[in-house]
Amino acid sequence: MINILLTGVSGAMGSMLQQIIAATTDCEVVAGFDHLENTSLPFPVYTNLENCQEKVDVIIDFSHFKAFPNIFAYAKAHKIPIVVATTGLSDEDLQAIDQGAKEFPIFKTANMSIGINLLAKALEDIAGKLEDGFDIEIIEKHHNKKIDAPSGTALLLADAVNDGLAQKKDYTFGRHGRDCRRTENEIGIHAIRGGTIPGEHTVIFAGNDELIEIKHTALSKKVFAEGAVKAARYLINKKPGLYDMSMVVSD
The missing domain is CATH 3.40.50.720 (NAD(P)-binding Rossmann-like Domain)
Known part of the structure; x- marks a missing residue:
């Protein structure tokens, strides 16, 4: 025991x-x-x-x-x-x-979910294949009582993406202002808080005329x-x- x-x-x-x-x-x-x-x-x-x-x-x-x-x-x-x-x-x-x-x-570990950690491994492989011509953004959603932002899981996923890239990118946490044009060397990370959401993380690869979204949702x-x-x-x-x-x- x-x-x-x-x-x-x-x-x-x-x-x-x-x-x-x-x-x-x-x-x-x-x-x-x-x-x-x-x-x-x-x-x-x-x-x-x-x-x-x-x-x-x-x-x-x-x-x-x-x-x-x-x-x-x-x-x-x-x-x-x-x-x-x-x-x-x-x-x-x-x-x-x-x-x-x-x-x-x-x-x-930043997240105890088996699914999230399998996703992180997959993202490392995917990111390298989409490095040229794709912008990368991460959106994380959690309940309204979560204190820290962004989530440790969002950072885990961002790190996994960066591990798969030849040229590492900087992290931009949200955007606000009149001149927020994104640069090629950034990964945007955005936090949403509301209700009782246990956890949802979406990694977006946005290219010319195509969009890839990979999402993990914890239902409880x-x-x-x-x-x-x-x-x-x-x-x-x-x-x-x-x-x-x-x-x-x-x-």
């Missing part, structure tokens, strides 16, 4: 993960972490991780970026493998992850929860290092 410490346990993703994990036969949430205690759950929820006494095999972190530094410091101090699914991390957080990966296993948060559990299983017994969903997709 894989013992999981679930951070951000009272949030929307935390609740979804509890349901997904409860339906498995090889995983169990043994403890949770949140900024508020929750006594209604069948496992202890801590507001201070140092009080956690349960044996933990892996941490799944779907918390808030403000809480991440303390969560990561706990994982590093106890050498507990961690699946990082929190978005909006700072440059300092990302540097800490890179350094920490030298000491213990870390799984970090379930796909991200299921991906996070796959990541947790993948991380068990791994050596120190930085792992991501592209490795799971490739296996």
Whole structure:
């Protein structure tokens, strides 16, 4: 049995993960972490991780970026493998992850969806074939409570496109003003926020008299929860290092 410490346990993703994990036969949430205690759950929820006494095999972190530094410091101090699914991390957080990966296993990916990561691999191949004569734009849509913009997934897809190009392009985040003529060396990235959209990403290749649109739509948060559990299983017994969903997709 894989013992999981679930951070951000009272949030929307935390609740979804509890349901997904409860339906498995090889995983169990043994403890949770949140900024508020929750006594209604069948496992202890801590507001201070140092009080956690349960044996933990892996941490799944779907918390808030403000809480991440303390969560990561706990994982590093106890050498507990961690699946990082929190978005909006700072440059300092990302540097800490890179350094920490030298000491213990870390799984970090911009999107836990298997479909998105397969799309990223396909975009890398497609982009090189459409480099000449096509403008590239990315539109991402999310619910009205999402804090960071653009989404980490939009940046993941933009990076995948750039990886497939001979000449790397700059990122333009939205456009506003009276002189916004696009240049050949840019990828436009645009964020839409509204309602309860779990996540939709469209990559557009616009050429002369033809248009290619590649879109991924998440119909619920379930796909991200299921991906996070796959990541947790993948991380068990791994050596120190930085792992991501592209490795799971490739296996």
